[in-house]
Amino acid sequence: MSGFEAKLADLGVTLPDAPAPAANYVPFVQVGDIVYISGQISNGADGLIIGKLGDTMTTADGAAAAKTCAISLLAQVKAACGGDLDRLVRVVKLTGFVNSTADFTEQPQVINGASDFLVEALGDAGRHSRSAVSAAALPLGVAVEIEGIFQIK
Secondary structure, X not given: OOHHHHHHHHOOOOOOOOOOOXXXXXXXXXXXXEEEEEEEEOEEOXXXXXXXXXXXXXXXXXXXXXXXXXXXXXXXXXXXXXXXXXXXXXXXXXXXXXXXXXXXXXXXXXXXXXXXXXXXXXXXXXXXXXXEEEEXXXXXXXXXXXXXXXXXX
């Protein structure tokens, strides 16, 4: 088990198989030592996490949904690294999309669910730049979608 995966295990997290793309795109593209991961949607043990922040979901619910996106992002990074997550150098940037009402303004707190998890799991390698934006709707009605840029070796 890799160092990063051992830390994830300490946190009670086992990376799932990398989710397959749902349409005509690839899950990741590597350019040099940078890997661009396609948007990962909120998906928990019971299936898709569906809802709208500011209406049917609380900020805490959204943060939990964002954490599931981060776990899927790491699963994609592991796949991009040929199964060796220790090839990850750092998280460079996340862009988080929050399915929310027009008056909801806590998108950053929702995406903190992913950011805080990545720093807890990866230490300094998990620190990243970030955007957190509202969306009127997301694919399949999910609460959160996050894409990421990662540096690998």
